[in-house]
Amino acid sequence: MARVTLRNLSAHKIRLVLTAVAVILGVAFVAGTLVFTDTMNKKFDDLFNRIGKxxxxxxxxxxxxxxxxxxxxxxxxxxxxxxxxxxxxxxxxxxxxxxxxxxxxxxxxxxxxxxxxxxxxxxxxxxxxxxxxxxxxxxxxxxxxxxxxxxxxxxxxxxxxxxxxxxxxxxxxxxxxxxxxxxxxxxxxxxxxxxxxxxxxxxxxxxxxxxxxxxxxxxxxxxxxxxxxxxxxxxxxxxxGAKLRDENKSSVASFLGFFRTFLLVFALISIFVGAFIIFNTFSMLVAQRTRELALLRAIGAARSQVTRAVIGEAVAVGFVGSTLGLAAGAGLAELLQSTTGGGGALTFTATPVIWSYVVGIVVTVVSAYFPARRAAKVPPVAAMRDDVALPQRSMRIRMALGSLLTLAGAGLMGLGLFGHVSNPAVPVGAGAFAVFLGVALLAPVISRPAVQVLGWPFARLLRTPGRLARQNALRNPRRTAATASALMIGLALITAVNVLGSSMRSSVESQVDKQFGADYVIEPTGAGGLSSDLVAKVRATGGVTDAGAMYSGDAKVSGKRVRYAAGDTPQMLSGTRAKFVSGSGTLGRDGMLVDEDTAKKNSLSVGSSVPVLFPDGRTETLRVSGVYAKNEFLGSRILSQSAYLAHTADPSVEVIIVTAHKADAATKHALEQTLSARPDVKVQDQAGLKADARKQVDGFVTFLTVLLVMSVIIAAVGVINTLALSVIERTREIGLLRAIGISRRQLRRMIRAESVVIAVFGAVLGIGIGVAFGAALQHALRKEGLNVLSVPVGTLVTYLVVAAVIGVLAALWPAWRAGRMDVLKAISTD
Structure with a gap:
């Protein structure tokens, strides 16, 4: 059977290479992440050893x-x-x-x-x-x-x-x-x-x-x-010195550990998508070789031998894919290192090598296992039939299991998002995974009506090629669903990220409109803060009515670390349009203001006494002077400026709040002239704050989207693979179509239309699930300031168009190959 395995690998090189691409991309992500973080760990270890030598x-x-x-x-x-x-x-x-x-x-x-x-x-x-x-x-x-x-x-x-x-x-x-x-x-x-x-x-x-x-x-x-x-x-x-070095290494290891986990999550998403492609490919290969497998059974091959032959192909694909993925991962690690401003040789340990082969081979074998089992069940008598085909199971079990997984996943997500659990990320992640599996299982059932609708425009516009394309997509709903599900996963996550990003932008803009009452704010772009002397210079600028400093510090209240704001209290309150629920904004030396959420949580009211432990080790008992409505700019607590300065050895101004006679271009220019010697300082008005927030959110969304694009690329490879195998499977049928008069151009149109229908079906599923995920996350984060749900319709329409383009591009090679078939040879194919 080893010879049979090698012969099959040799006979299906192109198909298995396309399958290996899914393994290569997923393993590259894993290997690149592990090599990069190992390299960074080694660099920091060397650095701290030098510092504490x-x-x-x-x-x-x-x-x-x-x-x-x-x-x-x-x-x-x-x-x-x-x-x-x-x-x-x-x-x-x-x-x-x-x-x-x-x-x-x-x-x-x-x-x-x-x-x-x-x-x-x-x-x-x-x-x-x-x-x-x-x-x-x-x-x-x-x-x-x-x-x-x-x-x-x-x-x-x-x-x-x-x-x-x-x-x-x-x-x-x-x-x-x-x-x-x-x-x-x-x-x-x-x-x-x-x-x-x-x-x-x-x-x-x-x-x-x-x-x-x-x-x-x-x-x-x-x-x-x-x-x-x-x-x-x-x-x-x-x-x-040993403890000092260990502490430094531990703090860096903790950050790099989080970064490694963060990147590996996206790598696993890519591998998960790749599993759909591998499963689909081996399912089609087994279906196309049904008669061949039956002949093997007829001449004495046992079921276990047939299973091992198919699994052997999977191991070979996984091994080659893992090897190439490991090499590609080294290149990815080099790219990551260059983007961080570092250089030098990469650090290679056994960890990325072991995990590359484990992930690549195990995922490939597991994905090919069920097709291999189906191959072993082909009866020997099937070798004598011309129309032999693998039996299709009823979809009832699939529907029941898919519905159960989807409902269970939704329940777990609800528990994580809205329940009181210590680590909500665990049920949310498990729930999202269950929903993806559930929808993937239900996809063949959903595909029938969906493909009918999505294929209708092609049937009307392209006539015969369009109708044939729709029928081809409907012919094997399991195959169509598996191919579309791979694209669904990546687009669902990208859509959720975009919905969350759009909601963040809208929420920040809403907060700026409601809570930003100053004409300008002046902030440092570096990490050093500003000197209080700069406040006087700003206040003396032409056109400026007043300017006040805003500081922030840490303290302990009831044994817990809290963050507080301090500074020119009247300027802070007017500049943020603070609204009081009770009390007033008048602070003495021992006064403190709290927002209403903090007051409710800690049973505080005007007049309450609160012991506060400061970083210098001294404790002061402060009195609550007022309770204000939640304000994102002020935070949860405000202390007097004198209290902050009394307990801070090196005070730093975080923001200067500016009120002007007239907030126009002339005043802003005057402020910029005052600060011309400080390229690390920026002057912003309301529009500038919004633009800065949009820029930060857009950068975050773009970063996550780029990481998720790998899964979409793998899904596109899956569409190519499915169509290529489908063309081979339908060789005789294509020959007959050519014989009865369909042109090469019409044949190519048919395959392109089929590809677009499958891709758009996956995109519609993914975008729908992504919008639901994004809306659920926004709802769960309302108390964290994400109080506006915004769905970026234009962006989502663009993704739908991109999916259609992916379908067109994926069909280029299979359509070209189908168009070049010799009619007589195609008709005579068994």
């Missing part, structure tokens, strides 16, 4: 209020701690580090890097023992001198000795480049290093450090940590 103990402030971000800044350490650490026996070369935001401005006036969503723009003090290694010039020794990483200096067009502009929170700094350093592959990070006093003044606070690191003259890390801990003041801690 000579660190035996690290001294830092205790995180009283954990923001949930492992990389978030801790409260600063006073310089006096460094003096105490120096007295501890066994401590070697203790050094205080200063970390903050510093953006490099290139000669073209633009910031090197990509702002908030790009690589870090790191400002620090030059210590000489960190990740940076001097390659040209010298270390900064006084105010007005900096060292840059060599990659950023090159991008900005600077050389040692050039005047350089660096942006920090306080504003632009005119400095001189005195040296460049090699920081290795940090994926686009910009490094700006000052001397220590300058770094403290510009990035943090004079006399303070971010942390203090030291080596050891002999004691092991744990013993030295214990010695250092004895001299530390309250609110500080000492950890070993």
């Amino acid at each position: 000579n660190v035996a103990v690290d001294v830092r402030a205790v995180k009283v209020v954990d923001s949930g971000d492992p990389g978030s800044a801790r409260p600063p350490l006073p310089q006096s701690v460094l003096a105490k650490v120096r007295t501890v026996p066994g401590v070697k070369d203790p050094v205080g580090t200063v970390d903050g935001y510093a953006a490099l401005v290139g000669k073209d006036g633009k910031i090197v890097g990509k702002g908030q969503n790009g690589p870090p723009q790191l400002g620090t003090n030059w210590t000489g023992d960190g990740i940076a290694r001097m390659v040209a010039g010298r270390a900064p020794a006084a105010a007005g001198e900096v060292v840059l990483d060599k990659e950023s200096a090159s991008k900005a067009g600077y050389a040692v000795g050039d005047p350089v502009t660096v942006l920090v929170k306080a504003g632009p700094q005119k400095v001189t480049l005195v040296g460049t350093a090699d920081i290795g592959d940090m994926m686009g990070t910009t490094l700006v290093a000052f001397d220590t006093p300058t770094a403290q003044r510009l990035l943090m606070k004079p006399g303070y450090f971010s942390e203090i690191r030291m080596g050891t003259t002999g004691p092991d890390e744990a013993a030295l940590r214990d010695r250092v801990a004895k001299v530390l003041p309250s609110g500080t801690e000492a950890v070993t």
Whole structure:
């Protein structure tokens, strides 16, 4: 039977290559994701090992209020701690580090890097023992001198000795480049290093450090940590270098783990779609070889041998597809690495290799199993019949199972979206998967009326070719449904993403219309925030009536971390059109405002006392002064500006809210002139806020859509495969049609029309399910601010047209092949 398997593989090369494409694309996605994340893990491990190479103990402030971000800044350490650490026996070369935001401005006036969503723009003090290694010039020794990483200096067009502009929170700094350093592959990070006093003044606070690191003259890390801990003041801690490195690696591993899972979900979607194609292909191959399989049975082949022969073909296809997919995955990983700003060699481990072959071969074999079983059931006597065909099962079981799965999936989705479960993603994901399977099982039943309707225009416009195309699509509803279901899955998810994105855009625009009462807002585009000094400059700008700062901070209330806003309260409330349910917006030093949802959840009312723990370790009891209606711009809590400043060592303005005499082009131009030295700051009016929100949502939707396009490509390959096999299956029929007078052109039209009907049927199913999924998600997220349902009808119509185009393109090769058939040979085909 091994020879039979090899002969069949050789005889059906083109068909099996097309099937392998589905495996290749799915495995490439899996392999690329695993190789890329392994490479990133290795790079970060190397980076953190270099950072902590000579660190035996690290001294830092205790995180009283954990923001949930492992990389978030801790409260600063006073310089006096460094003096105490120096007295501890066994401590070697203790050094205080200063970390903050510093953006490099290139000669073209633009910031090197990509702002908030790009690589870090790191400002620090030059210590000489960190990740940076001097390659040209010298270390900064006084105010007005900096060292840059060599990659950023090159991008900005600077050389040692050039005047350089660096942006920090306080504003632009005119400095001189005195040296460049090699920081290795940090994926686009910009490094700006000052001397220590300058770094403290510009990035943090004079006399303070971010942390203090030291080596050891002999004691092991744990013993030295214990010695250092004895001299530390309250609110500080000492950890070993090993723990510091592990924490850094763990935080990155956590992010990369989420990113890997995120990408693998889309890879599995592609593989799931590919399973439909593989199943369809092997079902058709088995059907076309029914007589051949019966002959094998007649000459003594057992059922198990016939099954193994078909499974052997599946294993071969899976192996070849996995091998090519692994190679393609390496290319995809290289592409992903280049988009993150990184470079260098990829890291290959056994994990992507093992999973590539496991996924590729297992999915192919499982998909081919049922066709293989049907092949084994062909009776030997069938070899003596000319019209032998595999028996078709009743659709009753299929309908019952499909209906049950669809209803169960809808129930699980409802539980996840509207029920009280700890992890709603699990029932929602399981429910969506069940719905897809249920609809796929019901698709053959749905296909009959749907194809009748969708094929009607072709029957009217193309006449005989159109009628034949409709009948061909109806002839085998299971095959039509399996082909259409592959396209359905990808388009359903793309549609759901677009409905969600459109709803997000509409919801944000609605919130801006209802809650944005200021004339302008000024925001930083980088991660460093703004200085409060800038508020006075904005307020002094011509045409401006008033300007107020808005800050945000973290605190603990009842043991839970909460986010709050603070700043110029009257300007904040008027600029966001805040509406009070009770109390007023008048805040004293110990006042607090809460939104009505927070008040209900925590049983708060005007006059209630709330103990609040701040990041500096101090607790204050604040009094609720007012309860306001939910406001997306203000958040859930507002504290007084004085309370925020009293507990924040390094305050940063997040937004400046501006009121003008007249919100016109002249006023906006005046504000932009005031801020002309700050390319990291943007001025926005209501229209600008909406456009910015649309841009962000569109970017997110486009990103997800691109990831899902892989599944649509696989589905298109499936349409090609089905039509190609269908043409071979109908060779004699096509010959007869040509013999009775149908032209090659009409034959090609027939196959194209059949392809378009199948593709559009899949698109209609997918778009319908996608709209339902998107609407359900929007409804579930109403309390999160997604309060407007918007269905992008124009976009969905475009997808329908694209599906029809996919049908036309998929039919090109099968139609060309059918048109080239020799009539006499086709008629004589068995």
